[in-house]
Amino acid sequence: MTLLDFARGPAMFWAMTLMIIGIVWRLAGTVLLARRKDRSSPRGENRVAAGLRAVAMRSVPPHELEKSITFQHITGYAWHLGWFATFLFFAPHVPFLKSILGFGWPGLPNQAIVILAAITLAILLALLVRRMVHPVLKVISDFDDYLSSLVVCAPLVTGIVTYAHLFPDRHETMIALHILSVEALMVWLPLGKIFHCITALPLRFQIGATYARRGVKA
C-alpha cells in the first residue's frame, strides 16, 4: 500500500470515524449536563425570535462595538471564506466531494483558487503572528490555539505546494500529504477550538434567548 493509498483509504476512514465519534461525544457531554430551571417571570419577548436574531446579528455588531474589532472581523471573515471557497471550488476537489455527496458543482479556475488560497494562508499567518504579540492574545492563547492554527494552515500549504509541483518527483507523496493534512484537521476538529463550527450558532441562539428573557437584545 502506497502512502497515497493509505491516505485515501484507511486514514480517511479512521479520520472520518474519529471525527464523527468525537463530535457526538463532545456534544453529548456538553448538552446532556443538567439545566437549571429559571423561576423568574420573563418579560414576554419572543425568545425564539430573539435567539434567531442573535444567530444572524452577532455577525454584525453595533458600530460602537464594531469599530474596535474591525481588523479581526474583516480578517476573520476573509480567511474563513477563502478557506471554504478553496475547499469547495478547487476543480480537483469537486469530483472528490461529488463522490461523497452524490452531487457536484462547477469549480473555479485553478489559478484564481491558488491566489485565493495564498491570500488566505497569508491572512492566517498574519493572525498567528498577531496572536504571539498582541497583549490580550498572548495571555489567553494556549496549545489548542497554536495547534488549531497549524491544522487549518496545513491543507493550504500542502495544497499550494502540490499544485505548484514544487517537488515534481514526489507529486504523489505530496497529494498524500495534502490528504493527510485534511485528515489531521478532521481528527482535531472535535478535540480543539475548531469545534466552534458545531457550537457557535446554538450558542448565539442561547445568549440571544437568555438576554431576551430580561428584555434585552443581545
Next chain:
Amino acid sequence: MNATATAVEELAAFKKLAQGIAQLGRAAPPVDLSADERVARAKQVFIQKTDAQVALDLESCLHCGMCAEACHFYEGTGQGRYAPIHKLKLLRKVYRRELGPFRLVHRLLTRDLSVADLEQWQELVFDSCTECGRCDMICPVGVHLSRGVHITRQALAAAGLAPAELRALDAEQSRTGAIFGADVGVLRSALEAVRAQGITVPLDKPRAEYLVLTTAPDLLIYRSSLAATARIMNHLKFDWTFASNAFEAASSGALSGDEAAQKQATQRIVDAALACGAKYVIVPECGHAYPTLRWEGPNEVDRTFPFEVLAISELIGREIDSGRLRVKPVGAAKRVTFHDPCKLGRKGGVFDEPRKALAALGVELRETESRRATNYCCGGGAGVFLLERAAPLRAAAFRIKREQFDATGAQSVVTSCDSCRMTFAAGAEQTNWNVPVESLVKLVADHLATGEAT
C-alpha cells in the same frame, strides 16, 4: 432646601461615607480555612454552577480576544490579563478536569486548581470586573462571559477569598439586615427628615399594595431621592409602605458572591412583601438590587414571586405611559444625557422607561455613542466602587465614561443608580469634572404636575 444646598450637603455626606468605605475592610471577619479547604470549596461551587448552558459557553470560545475590546478595564489600561475570557480560566479548568467530555485526558495533562490560582484571580474577577456584561454583547459566538465571572466570584467567596470590604458588608447585612451602618434607626431618622418637609411617608403599614425599598446611600447621602420617591408614590395615590424589617434593597451577597448572604437578603424582602400582601415591590435607584431581586431572587428562594418587582425608574416610565403620573416640562433648554446603569439596563431590561420620563419632561436628550445595551459601565458596579485597591482601575474606566459624556455636550448626566452616582462623584472630584449627575427620580419629583399629593 435649594438645589445648591442639597448638592453641598450630599457631597459632604458622600465624602463621609467614602471615608467609612475606606475603612470597611478592617471590619471583615477572619477566615479560618486551610489551602486544601479553600480549593475544595471553590471546586464544589464551580461544579455545582456549571450546567449545560455554562458548559456550552466553555466549549465554544475561539480565543479571539474580541471581548477585551468591549471591556472598559482593558481599554483603559491596555493590560491583556483583564480580557474577560481570561477571567473564566479557572472555571474552564475545573469544568474540563471534572465535568467535561474529555476530563480523563485533561486530568492527565493539566494541573489541578490551586489556592494560588484562586488568590491570583481575586483581582481579576472582583477589582477588574463589574459584571457589566458589555463583553457579552460583542462575543462573536455568544459566550455569556459575565455569568462565568459571577460563578468565579461565588467560588472565591466560598473559599473565603472575596475581598475584605465585601466580606465585611456580608457580615453586617447578615447580622443586622443593613449595610454601611444604615440600620433601622437611620431609616427612621431619614424618614422623619422627609416628613419634616411635609411629605407623608408610611412605615410598617400592615397591608399595602406597594412595598417600597430604599438603600443605604439614599438614607445616608441622597435623602432628596428618598423624599422624591415618597412624593411620586403619593402623587400616584398608591397604597404603599416602607417596612422596617425589610427596607434595604442592596444585597452584599450578590456583590461578593456569597450566595447564602444573597438568599438571606432576598428572603427578608420576600417575607415582608408576603406579610403585607404587596402586589408590587419597588426597588430604589440601586442598580444591582434590581436584577438581584427581579431576575435572581425567585431562583434564590426557589419560588416564582406572587408580586411584581419594578425598578423605580421602570415604575415612573410605566405610570407616565398610563397617564397617571403627570409632569411639568422642564424644557428643551436643559440638555441632558442618560447613563444606563448596567444592572438596570443590560442586566435588567430597563431602557425605555427612563427615556419616557425624560421625554415627558421635555428635556433634550443627547445620547452617548455607547448607550442602552452597549453602554459603558460607570466603572464601580458589582461592588468595585467599594474596593480601595481598585481605585486606579475605576479612574481608567471613568476616563472613558467621561469622554462619552463630554462628547454629547450635555449640561448634566441623569441616571438611576446610587452606585453609579457615587462612582461618578469620586471620578469628578479626582479630575475636576464639573458636570452634575442627577437622579432621575428627583428630576421627576421636582417637576410633578399640579395637584401633587404629599
